[in-house]
Amino acid sequence: MRNVLSQTLRRTGTSLLVLVGVSILIFAIARVIPGDPARVALGPNATAEQVASLREELRLDEPIVVQYLAYMRDLLRGDLGVSLYTNRPVAVDVAEFLPATLELILVAGVMMVGLGLPLGILAARHRGRWPDHLVRVVSLLGVSAPGFVWAVVLMLAFSYYLGWFPVAGRIDEQYDDLRHITGFLTADTAFQGNWAAFGSAWHHLVLPAFALALSGIGQAARLTRANMIETYERPYIEMAEAYGFPAGRIARRYAFKPSLIPSLTIIGLDFAAMLGNAFLVEAVFGWPGLSRYGVQVILRKDLNAIVGTVLIIAALFILVNIVVDLLTTLLNPRISHAPGGRA
Amino acid sequence: MSVLAIRDLTLSFRLWSGPVEVLHGISLSIARGERVALVGESGSGKSVTARIVLGLLQDQSGARIGGRVEFQGRNLSGMSARERRALRGRDISMIFQDPTSSLNPVFRIGGQFREVLARATPGISDTKARATATGLLEEVAIHDPARVLDSYPFQLSGGMNQRVMIAMALANRPSLLLADEPGTALDVTVQAQTLDLMRTLVDDHGTSVLFISHNLGVVREFADRVYVIYRGRIVEEGPTRAVFEHPGHPYTRALMAAQPNLTGGGLPRIPERDPSFLAPLVVHGDRT
Numbered sequence: 001m002r003n004v005l006s007q008t009l010r011r012t013g014t015s016l017l018v019l020v021g022v023s024i025l026i027f028a029i030a031r032v033i034p035g036d037p038a039r040v041a042l043g044p045n046a047t048a049e050q051v052a053s054l055r056e057e058l059r060l061d062e063p064i065v066v067q068y069l070a071y072m073r074d075l076l077r078g079d080l081g082v083s084l085y086t087n088r089p090v091a092v093d094v095a096e097f098l099p100a101t102l103e104l105i106l107v108a109g110v111m112m113v114g115l116g117l118p119l120g121i122l123a124a125r126h127r128g129r130w131p132d133h134l135v136r137v138v139s140l141l142g143v144s145a146p147g148f149v150w151a152v153v154l155m156l157a158f159s160y161y162l163g164w165f166p167v168a169g170r171i172d173e174q175y176d177d178l179r180h181i182t183g184f185l186t187a188d189t190a191f192q193g194n195w196a197a198f199g200s201a202w203h204h205l206v207l208p209a210f211a212l213a214l215s216g217i218g219q220a221a222r223l224t225r226a227n228m229i230e231t232y233e234r235p236y237i238e239m240a241e242a243y244g245f246p247a248g249r250i251a252r253r254y255a256f257k258p259s260l261i262p263s264l265t266i267i268g269l270d271f272a273a274m275l276g277n278a279f280l281v282e283a284v285f286g287w288p289g290l291s292r293y294g295v296q297v298i299l300r301k302d303l304n305a306i307v308g309t310v311l312i313i314a315a316l317f318i319l320v321n322i323v324v325d326l327l328t329t330l331l332n333p334r335i336s337h338a339p340g341g342r343a
Numbered sequence: 344m345s346v347l348a349i350r351d352l353t354l355s356f357r358l359w360s361g362p363v364e365v366l367h368g369i370s371l372s373i374a375r376g377e378r379v380a381l382v383g384e385s386g387s388g389k390s391v392t393a394r395i396v397l398g399l400l401q402d403q404s405g406a407r408i409g410g411r412v413e414f415q416g417r418n419l420s421g422m423s424a425r426e427r428r429a430l431r432g433r434d435i436s437m438i439f440q441d442p443t444s445s446l447n448p449v450f451r452i453g454g455q456f457r458e459v460l461a462r463a464t465p466g467i468s469d470t471k472a473r474a475t476a477t478g479l480l481e482e483v484a485i486h487d488p489a490r491v492l493d494s495y496p497f498q499l500s501g502g503m504n505q506r507v508m509i510a511m512a513l514a515n516r517p518s519l520l521l522a523d524e525p526g527t528a529l530d531v532t533v534q535a536q537t538l539d540l541m542r543t544l545v546d547d548h549g550t551s552v553l554f555i556s557h558n559l560g561v562v563r564e565f566a567d568r569v570y571v572i573y574r575g576r577i578v579e580e581g582p583t584r585a586v587f588e589h590p591g592h593p594y595t596r597a598l599m600a601a602q603p604n605l606t607g608g609g610l611p612r613i614p615e616r617d618p619s620f621l622a623p624l625v626v627h628g629d630r631t
Contacts, residue, residue, distance in 0.1 A: 239445040242397055243459055243511075244431030257449050333449055333495045 004329050004336055011325060015318045019311065023075075026310040027068050030303050036060075037301040041084035058303070071307070081304030085297050090308035093293060098312065099183025100170060101278055101289035107209040108278075109271045112216035116267075117260070119217070120224025124259075125251040127229060135221055142218025148280030151211035155284060158207060165207045168286030172200045208285040212278055216270045223266055227259035234258070261332050268324030272317045344416055346519050346551040347373040347396065353409035354391055354400070354575075365391060367575045368410065370625075373519070378545065378552040380566035380583070382559065382598070388575040389555045393521045395419075396553065397435060398427030415518065432462035436512040437521040438541070441528035442504035446496035452507055453492035456514070463515035479510040483540055502533035509541050516548060523555045538565060559602050563587055571595045577625050594620040 038054040039046070059067050074081060080090035116139075123135035142150075159167045171178070171185050175197040181188050186205065189198035231237060232255055240250045279291035290309060297305035329335045354366040366388045373379045381389050391400065396414070400406045402424050412419040414435065419427060439445040447455055456479075457472035467475075473492065480488035483506040496504055505526050512520055525541065526534040542565060545552050556562050562569060562583070569586045571579040571594065579592040590596045597620075 235439055235441060235444045236447040238399075239437075239439060240447070240458075241399055242431060242437040242439075244428045244433065244462055245458055247428075249458075254447050254450070258447070261449070331449070333451075334497055337495060337498065 011322050022314045030306045035301050037303050040301050080308040083305040085300045085302040090305050097290040097293045103184045105274045108213035111213035116217040116220025117224050119221040121251050123225040124228035139218035139221040142214040147212050147277050150214045151281045151284040154211050166204050170204050208281050212281045220267050223263045227263050228255050231255045231259045264328050272320040275313050345372040345374050348413040351410035355407045357405045365575050371570050373551045376549040378567045380554040380562040380569045383572035387572045393523050433515050434517050435519045436517040438508050438512045438525045440524045442508045459511045459514050479514050483510045501529045505537040520550050520552045580625050
């Protein structure tokens with residue numbers, strides 16, 4: 001356990017360095033892109049004086065290093081600056097849009113793990129027979145078409161033709177004045193005991209989450225299948241067979257756990273990548289999330305909002321990676337029970 | 344009645360180039376409490392024979408099995424896959440070459456032991472399983488069973504893992520133990536110790552053993568009777584002493600000459616094929 005703790009601390013330390021690096025990079029890139037943010041924000045009818053005064057307010061005429069240091073000073077106080085697009089503090093925007101994206105990604109992640117892994121186990125256990133072929137075709141479809149294609153296809157099929165799911169938004173309009181506590185509508189509605197709104201939130205959530213999860217489900221299933229097939233060749237599986245352990249138990253327990261360890265890192269990366277992939281799905285389903293916000297502010301060269309959004313997403317990405325590393329360590333006794341300190 | 348009776352066992356695999364027969368009519372029998380060795384070089388068909396007895400090859404598509412394998416008078420090929428599985432780990436168990444890689448690397452010994460015990464006692468409680476396992480590990484001369492049960496296989500030595508495997512194999516008091524080159528992956532002294540231990544235990548419990556090996560020295564120590572297998576055929580059989588003292592078949596003689604000798608003499612050259620090797624001394628039924 002000491003290994004696990006020291007590893008986590010070390011990873012957290014290096015992650016902070018990575019975040020500083022990301023902040024420098026995105027800060028510089030956002031300013032290098034051609035176009036004057038002040039002019040974009042004020043529109044074509046603004047006078048030269050108005051533009052100049054906004055540039056001064058944004059410190060755009062100072063050296064980039066000075067700008068960066070000033071930004072970091074504010075950041076340490078929790079101030080992400082003001083968005084030129086929404087005219088609100090970026091922190092307020094993030095607080096509003098982030099929960100929507102997180103809710104979407106978490107549900108998609110649960111779908112990815114909850115469907116992808118069992119499908120992979122099923123395919124490996126019935127290798128070469130019809131369940132295997134079916135899983136392989138389905139997962140290949142999931143992997144080969146990007147999420148937004150599935151978003152459109154699913155929306156056409158289930159929302160437009162069948163009418164089973166709503167087309168867009170997070171919840172029915174009648175619940176719009178619902179009190180927000182966490183920003184996770186499924187949680188907020190449950191806290192308030194408003195089960196109709198709870199149902200509506202899930203009803204809106206399922207389809208976009210599934211569209212976002214599909215490629216991850218395919219990837220997780222393929223990876224699990226491949227690793228399990230390799231594990232099935234191991235002597236300890238032959239031993240389990242020789243001792244007559246139930247076939248299902250061998251698949252779900254004795255072959256699955258050793259196979260999960262190498263898959264986990266990639267599944268974790270796939271999950272983190274959803275933060276970026278969520279944008280197109282959010283756009284298709286009119287989902288008011290952070291990814292969609294991020295793209296809109298980039299198009300408007302809204303410097304503070306761009307840097308703020310990217311930093312938040314980078315921090316989440318790193319967090320997911322740390323969690324995945326931690327899980328891998330905990331699952332693999334050869335690391336968590338290694339003699340001596342370093343894992 | 345013999346515990347195991349194999350008559351005229353054939354095995355062939357269907358490949359796209361056509362069927363390939365790897366066992367051409369094996370017959371052998373093991374009496375209650377008897378230790379029988381099946382000796383031959385790699386690829387002679389020793390291990391597949393053991394796997395057929397376990398019922399592991401029957402369900403594999405592409406494998407065709409002929410002849411009869413009777414375990415305690417019941418014909419294995421007449422059983423369903425479920426019935427064959429029911430025998431495994433309870434009435435028949437197996438010990439493998441490399442104990443460390445035969446134990447699952449990501450589960451503690453205790454959990455794996457419990458799974459083995461649950462074969463005979465479904466739904467056995469954790470405390471009960473642990474108590475039983477502790478007793479069984481003490482039987483194989485493990486002095487700190489608690490530590491071993493809480494360990495992962497990689498934390499134990501090869502010899503220790505082999506003791507664990509022996510304890511697991513005998514845990515449910517099977518009537519037949521298949522030992523496929525047990526401990527070949529271990530160093531010689533550890534292998535000798537663990538084989539001694541295994542021998543004492545099977546003697547105590549009256550377990551019949553099919554001992555598969557290419558190591559004649561070990562076979563001479565361990566087995567009551569010997570079958571020599573060459574290219575999917577039994578070429579010679581007899582009581583261990585008789586076979587070792589008066590090997591009748593040219594292949595048996597060649598195999599014995601291949602044993603390294605402390606007093607020197609070097610390794611003899613054994614031809615890959617020799618027509619005389621294929622002329623059996625043992626004739627079973629109307630085949631061969």
